[in-house]
Amino acid sequence: MYLEHYGLIEPPFSITPDPRFVFLSERHRDALAHLLFGITQGGGGGFVQLTGEVGTGKTTLCRLLLEQVPENTRVALVLNPRVTPVELLESICEELHIELEGRRGSTKALVDALNIYLLDAYAQGLRVVLVIDEAQNLSVEALEQVRLLTNLETPTQKLLQIVLLAQPELRAMLAREDMRQLAQRITARFHLTPLDASETGEYLRHRYRVAGGTRFPFDASAVKRIHVHSGGVPRLINVIAERSLLAGFAHDVPMLDARWVDRAAAEVLPARVRRTRRWLFAVPVAALLLASMGMAAWWWPRAPVQAKPATTPVVPTKPVVVTKLAVVSPVAKPDVAQLDAEAFAAALRDAPLKPGASGAVVDWISRRLHPAYLATSGAPAVFDAAMQDAVRRFQRDAGLAADGVVGPATLMALAAHETPVRTAALESDTGAQ
Numbered sequence: 049m050y051l052e053h054y055g056l057i058e059p060p061f062s063i064t065p066d067p068r069f070v071f072l073s074e075r076h077r078d079a080l081a082h083l084l085f086g087i088t089q090g091g092g093g094g095f096v097q098l099t100g101e102v103g104t105g106k107t108t109l110c111r112l113l114l115e116q117v118p119e120n121t122r123v124a125l126v127l128n129p130r131v132t133p134v135e136l137l138e139s140i141c142e143e144l145h146i147e148l149e150g151r152r153g154s155t156k157a158l159v160d161a162l163n164i165y166l167l168d169a170y171a172q173g174l175r176v177v178l179v180i181d182e183a184q185n186l187s188v189e190a191l192e193q194v195r196l197l198t199n200l201e202t203p204t205q206k207l208l209q210i211v212l213l214a215q216p217e218l219r220a221m222l223a224r225e226d227m228r229q230l231a232q233r234i235t236a237r238f239h240l241t242p243l244d245a246s247e248t249g250e251y252l253r254h255r256y257r258v259a260g261g262t263r264f265p266f267d268a269s270a271v272k273r274i275h276v277h278s279g280g281v282p283r284l285i286n287v288i289a290e291r292s293l294l295a296g297f298a299h300d301v302p303m304l305d306a307r308w309v310d311r312a313a314a315e316v317l318p319a320r321v322r323r324t325r326r327w328l329f330a331v332p333v334a335a336l337l338l339a340s341m342g343m344a345a346w347w348w349p350r351a352p353v354q355a356k357p358a359t360t361p362v363v364p365t366k367p368v369v370v371t372k373l374a375v376v377s378p379v380a381k382p383d384v385a386q387l388d389a390e391a392f393a394a395a396l397r398d399a400p401l402k403p404g405a406s407g408a409v410v411d412w413i414s415r416r417l418h419p420a421y422l423a424t425s426g427a428p429a430v431f432d433a434a435m436q437d438a439v440r441r442f443q444r445d446a447g448l449a450a451d452g453v454v455g456p457a458t459l460m461a462l463a464a465h466e467t468p469v470r471t472a473a474l475e476s477d478t479g480a481q
Contacts, residue, residue: 050297057260061286061293065108067115069258071251071282076105079238083113086236087121087177087209094198094233096211099219100240103283106213107181109240113211114179121175130185133193134158140178140197141165155193163200166207176208183214184221191221195230242280245272251282252289265296269306277313284317291316401454405431413454416462417442 051057060069072080079098086096100106114123124143131139137158141148146165151157169176178197180186186194200207212218216239222231243251249271253264266274270292278284291312296304401409406428414422414429421438429435436452444450446461 050293053297053300054261054265054293055263056256059290060255060259060261061290063283063286065111067108067112069255070105070108070112071254073243073247073251075241076109079240080109080112080116082236082238083109083211084116087113087175087211088118094206094210094235095230096209096236097218097222097234098211098213098238098240099216101242101281102215103281104240104242105282106240108282110179110181110211110213117177118175120173121177122169124176124178126178126180127182129180129182129190130187131190132187133190136186136190136193137162144176159197159200162197163207166200167202170202170205170207177211178208179211179213181213183212184217188221188227191227191230195233198233242278243275243282243285244280245275248275248278248280248285251285255286263302265293265302265304266309267303267305270304270309273306273309273313277309277317287316288313401431403431403433403436410435413439413462 051059062069070076083096083098098106098109110125114125117123122144124140126136126139126143128139129136134153134155137155138148138152141151141158141162144162144165146161148158148161151161166176178194180194194210197208198206198210219239221227222234252266252271252274256264266289274285274288274292277288288309292304292308295308295312296302301308401413410429410431413431414435417435417438418424421442422435431454439454439458440450440452442462443452443458446458448457448461
């Protein structure tokens with residue numbers, strides 16, 4: 049519905065693996081060259097393995113490969129490998145149009161029929177290639193059956209070339225000790241990586257041109273944000289760009305900037321991806337927090353422990369040290385201006401905070417929100433609707449999901465947030481020193 053608005057002939061960012069829209073980055077060109085070499089002359093009947101993260105273009109490369117195989121090549125393509133070994137053999141025979149009458153359910157009958165077909169193809173000068181997509185879903189038994197198919201050979205040549213397209217989990221499977229026989233038969237390996245920032249821009253422009261577009265609708269800031277949100281994964285690039293074009297059409301915006309991309313990404317990206325990016329922010333905060341606790345433990349005065357008389361030998365134990373998160377002046381109230389490490393650890397463990405909660409953790413949160421997000425009040429702090437609304441505003445400014453839930457990420461973000469109270473406490477303590 050937005051095609052006329054942008055002067056397009058067809059949607060430019062469909063997630064279907066259409067070879068017409070394929071954009072070959074340097075890594076994709078290398079991968080395609082490995083596949084073509086493996087199935088034409090360099091494989092020698094072994095396995096060719098292509099791995100890559102979800103959405104990096106493995107299936108698209110497979111479609112492109114099938115369009116470029118030589119005329120003397122016969123291909124069996126298995127798209128659903130989550131089957132038993134016998135069902136896998138049946139799928140291969142069906143793809144090669146081998147008659148299965150009376151052979152279904154029998155491994156020997158299926159392998160014999162496949163062997164006859166391969167010998168006949170070899171006599172005609174044909175090459176037979178088996179391509180298994182999503183090969184990480186193969187069971188160990190099915191993988192072993194695939195390996196045994198490479199035993200079909202003449203004295204001089206293997207009769208079947210096998211290509212495995214898979215996510216990185218396949219590499220972990222093949223690293224197992226009991227899979228070493230199959231791993232040793234892999235003659236070519238290649239791993240696809242996401243696009244870099246410049247390739248992301250080229251990818252967007254290429255697909256837009258193929259779809260008939262003449263005026264590129266994303267400015268430089270939008271392209272940058274698409275790369276940041278997608279991580280350079282082509283499928284995510286397509287999803288974000290498609291939703292951005294829809295938003296531009298709905299609001300009659302001819303040129304899209306970073307704001308429209310951010311909104312589109314927030315709508316279409318799965319929560320798992322966004323949560324990962326929040327934790328990228330939380331990791332340095334946590335490191336800073338742990339470092340500050342360690343420094344505080346070094347100099348914080350330890351209360352004297354009075355020994356009690358004992359009639360039996362006492363096993364010495366390590367003194368319990370209460371570590372403080374912030375340095376405060378002697379006149380500051382520790383229950384509201386600071387939170388000890390043990391309480392903070394308990395808060396992280398028991399997160400998220402429940403509505404109506406109170407106590408030292410809630411007092412500390414209240415202080416971290418004063419005065420920018422929460423008005424000062426003389427009453428004891430309670431995690432009520434007003435404080436939850438203040439938490440939402442803080443989360444929004446900190447780049448977190450503004451849901452008002454005080455979980456581990458929000459607690460660590462609050463710990464890293466500088467407040468006037470904290471600054472005054474530090475200045476007071478410095479003066480005292």
